[in-house]
Amino acid sequence: xxxxxxxxKHNLLKDFSYELGEIEKGYxxxxxYVNLSNNExxxxxxxxxxxxxxxxxxxxxxxxxxxxxKPDTKWDDPENEIxxxxxxxxxxxxxxxxxxxxVVSLSPLTDIVIDxxxxxxxxxxxxxxxxxxxxxxxxxxSDVIVIIDGKNGTVRIENAPEEAINSHILAEQLTDMYxxxxxxxxxxxxxxxxxxxxxxxxxxxxxSFYDKKxxxxxxxQAGRGGIGSVLRxxxxxxxxxxxxxIKPNNVVDIDAIKECGARFNKEIRELDDDxxxxxxxxxxxxxxxxxxxxxxxxxxFKYGSxxxxxxxxxxxxxxxxxxxxxxGCWIGCTMACAKxxxxxxxxxxxxxxxxxxxxxxxxxxxxxxxxxCGIFDADHIIEANFYCDTYGIDTISFGxxxxxxxxxxxxxxxxxxxxxxxxxTFGNKDAAIELMHQMARGEGFGVIAGLGIRKxxxxxxxxxxADINFLNDIGMENKGLEYSQYVxxxxxxxxxxxxxxxxxxxHDEAWLIFMDMVNKxxxxxxxxxxxxxxxxxxxxxxxxxxxxxxxxxxxxxxxxAETDEPGKxxxxxxxxxxxxxxxxxxxxxxxxxxxxxxxxxxxQRTFNIRRGYGLRKHDAQPYRAAGPVTxxxxxxxxxxxxxxxxxxxxxxxxxxxxxxxxxILREYKENxxxxxxxxxxxxxxxxxxxxxxxxxxxxxxxxxxxxxEIVEPLQ
Amino acid sequence: xxxxxxxxxxxxxxxxxxxxxxxxxxxYTFRMLVVKVDGKLIKKHEYESxxxxxxxxxxxxxxxxxG
Numbered sequence: 042x043x044x045x046x047x048x049x050k051h052n053l054l055k056d057f058s059y060e061l062g063e064i065e066k067g068y069x070x071x072x073x074y075v076n077l078s079n080n081e082x083x084x085x086x087x088x089x090x091x092x093x094x095x096x097x098x099x100x101x102x103x104x105x106x107x108x109x110x111k112p113d114t115k116w117d118d119p120e121n122e123i124x125x126x127x128x129x130x131x132x133x134x135x136x137x138x139x140x141x142x143x144v145v146s147l148s149p150l151t152d153i154v155i156d157x158x159x160x161x162x163x164x165x166x167x168x169x170x171x172x173x174x175x176x177x178x179x180x181x182x183s184d185v186i187v188i189i190d191g192k193n194g195t196v197r198i199e200n201a202p203e204e205a206i207n208s209h210i211l212a213e214q215l216t217d218m219y220x221x222x223x224x225x226x227x228x229x230x231x232x233x234x235x236x237x238x239x240x241x242x243x244x245x246x247x248x249s250f251y252d253k254k255x256x257x258x259x260x261x262q263a264g265r266g267g268i269g270s271v272l273r274x275x276x277x278x279x280x281x282x283x284x285x286x287i288k289p290n291n292v293v294d295i296d297a298i299k300e301c302g303a304r305f306n307k308e309i310r311e312l313d314d315d316x317x318x319x320x321x322x323x324x325x326x327x328x329x330x331x332x333x334x335x336x337x338x339x340x341x342f343k344y345g346s347x348x349x350x351x352x353x354x355x356x357x358x359x360x361x362x363x364x365x366x367x368x369g370c371w372i373g374c375t376m377a378c379a380k381x382x383x384x385x386x387x388x389x390x391x392x393x394x395x396x397x398x399x400x401x402x403x404x405x406x407x408x409x410x411x412x413x414c415g416i417f418d419a420d421h422i423i424e425a426n427f428y429c430d431t432y433g434i435d436t437i438s439f440g441x442x443x444x445x446x447x448x449x450x451x452x453x454x455x456x457x458x459x460x461x462x463x464x465x466t467f468g469n470k471d472a473a474i475e476l477m478h479q480m481a482r483g484e485g486f487g488v489i490a491g492l493g494i495r496k497x498x499x500x501x502x503x504x505x506x507a508d509i510n511f512l513n514d515i516g517m518e519n520k521g522l523e524y525s526q527y528v529x530x531x532x533x534x535x536x537x538x539x540x541x542x543x544x545x546x547x548h549d550e551a552w553l554i555f556m557d558m559v560n561k562x563x564x565x566x567x568x569x570x571x572x573x574x575x576x577x578x579x580x581x582x583x584x585x586x587x588x589x590x591x592x593x594x595x596x597x598x599x600x601x602a603e604t605d606e607p608g609k610x611x612x613x614x615x616x617x618x619x620x621x622x623x624x625x626x627x628x629x630x631x632x633x634x635x636x637x638x639x640x641x642x643x644x645q646r647t648f649n650i651r652r653g654y655g656l657r658k659h660d661a662q663p664y665r666a667a668g669p670v671t672x673x674x675x676x677x678x679x680x681x682x683x684x685x686x687x688x689x690x691x692x693x694x695x696x697x698x699x700x701x702x703x704x705i706l707r708e709y710k711e712n713x714x715x716x717x718x719x720x721x722x723x724x725x726x727x728x729x730x731x732x733x734x735x736x737x738x739x740x741x742x743x744x745x746x747x748x749x750e751i752v753e754p755l756q
Numbered sequence: 757x758x759x760x761x762x763x764x765x766x767x768x769x770x771x772x773x774x775x776x777x778x779x780x781x782x783x784y785t786f787r788m789l790v791v792k793v794d795g796k797l798i799k800k801h802e803y804e805s806x807x808x809x810x811x812x813x814x815x816x817x818x819x820x821x822x823g
Binding site: 316317330552553559562595597601608610 | 763787815818
C-alpha cells in the first residue's frame, strides 16, 4: 500500500487549532495536553513556579506526572502519562548537544518514575510548534497517531490502521507522509516504538531525524525503563512533529552562546582525534578500554575482560561505521557521535535479506548484546542492535536480561524444556536473536523474558523452585531496572552510583569508577559521598535543560589538566552556566546550578516515596555488583580477592576454602555499602532511611506542601 | 628493589623510566589522562622526555568519558 492509500484510511478523531506564538528566553510558556481516552486536547500554562522550581525537561515531566497520577497509579492505567520536554536550552543550534528531549512516565519495570534522555529532532520541533512539553494521557481504542503541526498550528488525533508498527518502516512512512516535499523531510520527526515494545516491559521510544546526506530516516532511543511499552499500551502508533524551519529561542545574549560554541567547536576539530574519537567511533571507542581495566561486563557481569576482545574492538566499529558524513542527532552538534552502519544485510527475522541502516552500536549496546552475553561477533551485535531499535526494545535491558538467562541456563535453573528449545549458553548468538524475534511476535519464552529480570526471578522461584537468594545475587537489576554495562565490583562509589539512583542503575547519574578504583582520589566515605552528591546533581542538570551530557567531558579543553578540578571540566561547566544565563536572562552561578538540580532530584526521590518506594531498602544492590557470587568468579581473580582479604579485612586467606573466602569478602563488602549509604544520605540531606529532611527541603526552597505531606511523617 | 608509586600502587623502577613506559607497565590505555610526578603536572608532549627517579610518586588521573 502506498503512502496516499495509507493516509486515506486515516480517521480524524480530533482536530485542535492554536496560535503558534513565539519562544521567549527559552520558553513557550505553555504545554500541550492530549487525552486519548476522550480525545481532549488543550493548552496549559507554564507557571512561574514550574520555571523556578522545576526549570524544564525532566523537571517539567516530573511535575506534570505528579499532578496527573495518584500514588497507586500503575504503568498501564489510562491516567499514566508520557511526557516529552526539551528544556529551556533545547533547540539552540550554536552549541553542541542542545537537541535532547527528556521523557518521563511510570515504568512497567520499576513501578516508579522513569526518565530517559534522547536525541533526534522531536523535542526542538515540539518547542518550535509552541510547547515546552507534551503530556499524553489516556488510552486510545485502536491505533492512533498524534500529529503536532507547528507550521499550521494544529494538533490532530487520527486512527491510523495501515502503517507499520516497527520503527524503521513506520518512521519512514510518516516522514514521507507529512513532509511537504523531499527537501523538507528534515522538518518532520516521528516518535514510535515497535512490536516487541507492545509485547514486553522493556520498550523504547525511537525519536527520528532525517539525514539529508544519506536520504535516510535515523533513529535515536529513549531507552530505559519501558516507555515504549507505555506508548503501545496506549495504542499510540506514533507522535509526529512538523516544523516550519528552525525557530530562534529568542535568547537574551546570542553572542555569548556563539562564543562558547565557537570555542567548543575548535576543541572538537583540534583535539577529538587524540582524545575520545567521538566523530569516528562514537562511544564505541570505550570497548577495549573497559576491557583493559577489567570493567567490560562479560558473562552476566561475572568478569570484566575477555580474550576475544579484538573481535569487538573500536577499530572494528570504526571500519563498520560510515565515515565522513554528518552524524549529529541535532543541528549544530559538531561532536557528531551518532554513528551508523550503512547497507547492512540482515541475516535473520522478518527483514532477512534487506539492506538497512543501523544506528550504532554504541558502547552500551556492544557490552549488552555482545560481551555480557559472551558474544564477540560484530555482525551479530549490529543485527541485534537493528532489531532492538525497530522492534522498539532497550539494548541495555535486553542484553542484561539475556545474560541473566544464560547464567540461569548454565546453572541448571532453566532448561531447554522451559525455554522452548532455546539453548541459552553464553555465546549462543542464535538463541539470543531468536529470543528477540519471539519477543516481537509475542510468543514463546520471549514473553517471559520481556517482563525483565525482577519478574523473571520471582517466576523462576515460584514455577521452577529456583533459589531466590541466588537469583537475587546474580540478577543484575535494582529497583526493577536492568544494570547498564560496567562492572562495579572494585568501585564502591560506582556501586552507589548505580544503586542509589532515583530511577534504577543507569550510569547517567554518576560514573565514578576511574576516580575511585584507578585514581584513588576519593578514599574515604565522605569523599565518595561528596562525589555521589556533586556528580548526580550536576548530571541531572543536563536533563533539565535539553542538553546532551557527552560534550561536557568527551572532549576537553587543551588546558583542562591545568585546572584545579580537571574531572569536572571547569571551562565546560562555565560554558553551560553562560549559555543558561544567555538564554533565560537569569544570573545563576555554579552553586545555583547544583541547587536547581537538587530541587528536582529531591522531588523525584519524594515522588518514589509517595509511590511506596524511594527508601533505603530500595537502594539495595545485587551482590554481583559488589563482589564474586560464585567460587568460579572468586578463583578467576583470586590474587586480587586474596589481597583484599589480607589487606582490607586482615584475614589470612591461606588454608581457607574458596567458599569460606567468598563469604568473608561478602560480609565485608556488604558492610562497606551500608556505610556508604549512611555517608551519602547524610551528604544529600536525607535521613538514614533515605528520606529528604524537611530542613534540607526548606534550605533548597523545595518545601512545597505536597512534598512535605509525603516526607514529614517519615522524619 | 627500587620502586616508584603509581596511584598508590608500588611499581618496580627501571632505568630511563619515562611516563610512556609507566603507562605501558600499568596498562593504562585510556587517553584522557592528567599525569603528575611528585605534584608537578606533566603535559602530554613531555611524557617521553620525563624520566622518573626511584621513590617518585606518580599520579595518573583518569578523567571521565562515555554516556
